[in-house]
Structures are given as C-alpha cells and as structure tokens.
Amino acid sequence: MIQLASDAEGTAAPASLVERMATAFSKDGALAKSPDFEFRSQQQRMARVVARALEVNKPVVIEAATGVGKSLAYLLPAVTFALENDRKAIISTHTINLQEQLILKDLPIVQKIVGREFRAELLKGRGNYICPQRLEKAIQGAQSLFTSSENVELQQLWEWCQKTTDGTLSDIAFTPSPKVWSQVCSEAHLCTPRRCGTTRCFYQAARKRIAEAHVIVLNHTLFFTLLSSVEEMLPEDANFIFPRDFLIVDEAHTVENVAARACGLRLSESGLRFELQRLYNPRSRKGQFVQHGDPSGVRAVTDAFEAMETFFRAVEASSQFPSQYSREYRVRQPEFVDDTLSLSLMKIAERSIICGDEARSEHSRLEFHEMAKRLKATRQTLTAFLDQDEDGHVYWVERSGGENKAITLQSAPVDVSGYLNNLFFRGDRACVLTSATLGVGDGEDLAYFRKRVGAMQCASVKLASPFDFETQMKLYLVKNIPAPGTKEHEAALPEWIEHFLELSQGRAFVLFTSHTQMNNVAERVEEFCQSRGWTLLVQGRQLPRHQMLSEFKRDTHSVLFGTDSFWTGVDVPGDALSNVIITKLPFAVPDHPLTAARLEHIVEEGGNAFTEYSVPEAILKLRQGVGRLIRSKKDKGICAILDNRVLSKPYGRSFLNALPKCPVEVVSGKA
Numbered sequence: 001m002i003q004l005a006s007d008a009e010g011t012a013a014p015a016s017l018v019e020r021m022a023t024a025f026s027k028d029g030a031l032a033k034s035p036d037f038e039f040r041s042q043q044q045r046m047a048r049v050v051a052r053a054l055e056v057n058k059p060v061v062i063e064a065a066t067g068v069g070k071s072l073a074y075l076l077p078a079v080t081f082a083l084e085n086d087r088k089a090i091i092s093t094h095t096i097n098l099q100e101q102l103i104l105k106d107l108p109i110v111q112k113i114v115g116r117e118f119r120a121e122l123l124k125g126r127g128n129y130i131c132p133q134r135l136e137k138a139i140q141g142a143q144s145l146f147t148s149s150e151n152v153e154l155q156q157l158w159e160w161c162q163k164t165t166d167g168t169l170s171d172i173a174f175t176p177s178p179k180v181w182s183q184v185c186s187e188a189h190l191c192t193p194r195r196c197g198t199t200r201c202f203y204q205a206a207r208k209r210i211a212e213a214h215v216i217v218l219n220h221t222l223f224f225t226l227l228s229s230v231e232e233m234l235p236e237d238a239n240f241i242f243p244r245d246f247l248i249v250d251e252a253h254t255v256e257n258v259a260a261r262a263c264g265l266r267l268s269e270s271g272l273r274f275e276l277q278r279l280y281n282p283r284s285r286k287g288q289f290v291q292h293g294d295p296s297g298v299r300a301v302t303d304a305f306e307a308m309e310t311f312f313r314a315v316e317a318s319s320q321f322p323s324q325y326s327r328e329y330r331v332r333q334p335e336f337v338d339d340t341l342s343l344s345l346m347k348i349a350e351r352s353i354i355c356g357d358e359a360r361s362e363h364s365r366l367e368f369h370e371m372a373k374r375l376k377a378t379r380q381t382l383t384a385f386l387d388q389d390e391d392g393h394v395y396w397v398e399r400s401g402g403e404n405k406a407i408t409l410q411s412a413p414v415d416v417s418g419y420l421n422n423l424f425f426r427g428d429r430a431c432v433l434t435s436a437t438l439g440v441g442d443g444e445d446l447a448y449f450r451k452r453v454g455a456m457q458c459a460s461v462k463l464a465s466p467f468d469f470e471t472q473m474k475l476y477l478v479k480n481i482p483a484p485g486t487k488e489h490e491a492a493l494p495e496w497i498e499h500f501l502e503l504s505q506g507r508a509f510v511l512f513t514s515h516t517q518m519n520n521v522a523e524r525v526e527e528f529c530q531s532r533g534w535t536l537l538v539q540g541r542q543l544p545r546h547q548m549l550s551e552f553k554r555d556t557h558s559v560l561f562g563t564d565s566f567w568t569g570v571d572v573p574g575d576a577l578s579n580v581i582i583t584k585l586p587f588a589v590p591d592h593p594l595t596a597a598r599l600e601h602i603v604e605e606g607g608n609a610f611t612e613y614s615v616p617e618a619i620l621k622l623r624q625g626v627g628r629l630i631r632s633k634k635d636k637g638i639c640a641i642l643d644n645r646v647l648s649k650p651y652g653r654s655f656l657n658a659l660p661k662c663p664v665e666v667v668s669g670k671a
Contacts, residue, residue, distance in 0.1 A: 076114070088242045099122060103120060240429070268408040475641070496642050507559075511563070522561050
C-alpha cells in the first residue's frame, strides 16, 4: 500500500491522501519506479486536487489538457480512497476506447502501485448479456417464434453460449439480428436473482461481481439510464447508484448533451415495429401469440401495424421538413397529429396480460407480462410527446436517411443545468468532472462549462499541457480562401487540402462539418492521393470507424477524411498523424431543434445566443479537433485552418486564443 508518513516524534501518523498523492507522483515516488514514468507537475497537482475532493467529500471541475496523464491522476487517489474507506469508485466515460484503456491498461498499473488486490469491473447494460434460460426457452419454441434462418442464428448463439465466459455481445464473433437477440438477452423481470441465480447466468454473475467490486467503469448513457430507470431500482441508500459510492466523470465535455437525451422522450417507428413483431410478424407468421395459440392477439397486432402506418405517415406529412435532405422538424404545438395509435397498443397490452395469465409456464407468463409493460410504457411516451406537458422541453420529429425513412419522435430538456447541479454539485458528495477540453479561452475558471452544467458554485482547476507546442506544432491560417458556406469555398478546398497534404506527405486527418461536402471534396482529391500512393480513407464509404482508424495507423502515409466522430476521442500518436486540416470552423447547425431551442432560451434570458453559445461550442469542438495532432512529447506536426473567419471576424481571436501557443503562419494567395 502507499506508504504512510511519520510525525515529528517518530510515531506512525497517517499522512493525508493529498500528501501521499504528492509523494506518489513526485520525481522519486511510487510511479517513478516505472521506466515509462515522466514527472509532470500538472499530473501531480491533479492527483492532489482529486485527493482533496475525496477527503472533504466535495465536487470539483478539472480541465487537464492532453499530456497531463489525467487517467492515472484520478485513478490512483480514487482506488486508494475506495480501499481505505470501503467505498466504491464510479468512473463514467463517454467512449468505449477510454473504458478499455482504463480496464486493460491504467487500472493494472494502479494495482501494482497500491500493492493490494482490488476488483475493477466494466458495467454494461443488461441488454448486452445473454440469458441462458431465455435462450433455452427460445430454442424450445423456435418453430412458432423464428424463421429457418433465425433458427440457424439461434443455434450459433447456443454453441457460443456453451463456450463463452463473458456472455456479452462484444464476445460474439458475429452480429446477431435484433429480433433473435431480443428473445435471448437479459431483461428485467425475466432474468432475476430468483429465477436465474442458481443457473449459469452471465448477468447475475456480473451483478455479483459489481457488488463486490471497488471500481466500476461505465459509460455516461448507462449512468443516466440507471439514475432514471424504474426497472433497475437503485438502493434506497444509494449515493449516486450504489451505497457509499463516489463519482469521477471523464470526458465531461459530453455530459450536457448525454443528460439532455437521457431526460427526454424517444419513440421510433422501427423500434415499435420490432417490438410488435416479437408478438406477431405478419410476413413470417411467427411470434409469441402464435406460439400461445391466440388468434385475438394475432388480429390485434395486425390491426396495430395498420394503425402504426397511418399514424407515422400522418406525422411525416405534418412535419414540414425544410428540404428532402432535412432530418429534423421541430414540433411547437401539442397534438399536432391525432393519436390514432394508443388504442391499438392498449388492446395488444391487454391481450398480452390475458395470455400471460393463461400461460402454463412461469417463463411464458413473464414474457407476456413484460411485453405488456413495454407497450404501456410506449403508449405513455406517445401521449407525453403529443401532449407536450413538460415545460422547458423541446419536441421534434426525426427521420432516418435512405429509401426507408423511418420516423422517430424525440424530446429533450433545453436546459439541464439545474438537474446536473442537483445531481453533481449539491450536498456533501465527492464528484470529479474532468476532460481535456472544458475551457473556451475564458480564463482559469472554466466559466462557460460550469454554467452549462450548473457548477457555478463548484471549485475548478485548469491544468496546461506539458507538451512544448512551440517546437512540436505549427499552425497555418489561410487568409484569401472564399467565405465558408459558399460554392466558391467548397470549390477551393481540394486545392488547399492538396497543398497541405504535400507538406506532410499524407499522414493527415481532414476534418469536415458536413458529410455531403466531405464526399464531394473526396471525389476531387482521390486522384491526387492515388498519384502519390497515399490511401484515401473516407468515413462512411466502406470500412466501419474503428477499422478506418486501424488502417490509418497501419498505413503511415494514408489520409483520412472524417466528420463529427473523428473530431474527438481518437488517439493516434506517432508519425501516422502529422497533419490535421480543419475545413471549416465547427459551428453547430442552428436548425437542429435542440440547438435552436437553446439559442432561443438564451435570447429569452436577455443574452446573446451567438457569443454565449454558438462561439463557445465551436471553440470547444475546434480544440478537440486540433487536439488530435500532438498526443505525446515525441509528436510533431502541422495544423491548417481553411476558414478565414479566424482572421476576418472579431470572434476569430477567441478561437485562436483557445488553441495551444505555437508558431503561426498566415498564408495569402492561392495554394
């Protein structure tokens, strides 16, 4: 265990956690025994700040720039505090990559340092786990539930289930269809300690491990889902989600949006169709009502499909999408269409309860009753959306792309600062919110982020990167490029991109804010890349995101064109990434209903929406994009911004001030 200090009289007196963290992260401390350790005063300070927050049971907000080593700076004090006080450390992140890094890399390092065994577990939602009992029952009723091809898949799952020790989706070599998986995965009221506790149940085994663990790692979405879930009842004495737990939120810059979605409504046409098909699929003539032999249930589902088609087509017709390419339409009035669907859903729920009561087996009874609960919840979501009875929420219709434009009804609170203030920053609860990008050039107090998440009374710390950007990075600003948003700007992009790709010999991320523009420019740059032997990887063309990234790292002269998901959460140290090209300042599209509602809210409060929201959000996104470039002390590279507003607009200075201090060259003329 980390050593205790001695008092002046020579008797052993426990040093504070703050003091021990200062020692552990010092030049000759516990971490210095590792050959990879580099003393960083910023990392040492962060560990002390986290330790102090845990000792006094208070929240703190920390920006720890790239290179600080924030993961170890919060993990070591968190694990030490958890072990010494018999408490749980909850670590919430946004990306899978960071979760894997914590579990597979960072926590094993901490294990060696603390010198004491502890348990760390990755918490997944129950729908990720297969339930062997449900799988067995599904196979028994396969003839009336599944098609022949689905039966093949079911057999594959059976064979995998006999071998797996993990029992989750991530351990399966193939991707099961949603319909099959929904019939065999763990569900509340179907997979319970009483029913599955004595069998080889992966979810119940995971619950036991979680109960015994000292450190729990999970994602933000699951964290907020657990807080609001009726099915996953939290203990009465829960601090956050467990008794005596404390919370560390990494990648905290995403918390506002994740919380907003979690606190809203969502009802999708495709999701409802999928649920109904579990009971009866008119095409295959399979389903639970068929298995039970209930023709009334079959008729009820058939009628519901017609009602669903009528309802969602009415929603689509009443949604005045600005163009054929638009994805969202804001609904400003209650009952903008008639509720022609709720009655059908209630009839099916009633038939499900009747069939459940008639069922001979407990399993069938629970399956039907669970479906009835889900359909009642769906009806409640539908009526809540149509009634718009939540003050301060924005409601919108979203349609998917492609030929089959499925409709989704959604809502979200416009302002979650009060909710997050109550959750994170009130009372005596230890809570650390941290990220590499929280500031927007607003000084040391991180005022913008703190206001958005309700942390105005919370202490904050801003830690600079230990990297030497003066020697590691150079920034190019293009002055005479046409204004973004014009055809002339898009026409000029290929030539400028090619110019900067030459400087780095490929090895570049080219970041866009529009899929359409990205694909248009890619067509014009592809021949240029081919002529030089550089592979051009374009997001959405062929490879999934993670495979694109693996290929980019492997082929060290490749060029990657990406949009939103490549601006953040991507780590490519070394020569493979030596250039980041920003095609346009990443202002959020103001026609998304949630963004538009937030802007309106600021104006209603007497503020300036552009300077108080649009600019800060774009600065955060730009910092994240530029931050892909320098990931270690050995990295060197260039960054080019192909948007002259950083030079021509008054707010441009705010963008530049928020970026690392490095040599800047303003480029005039043509590429």
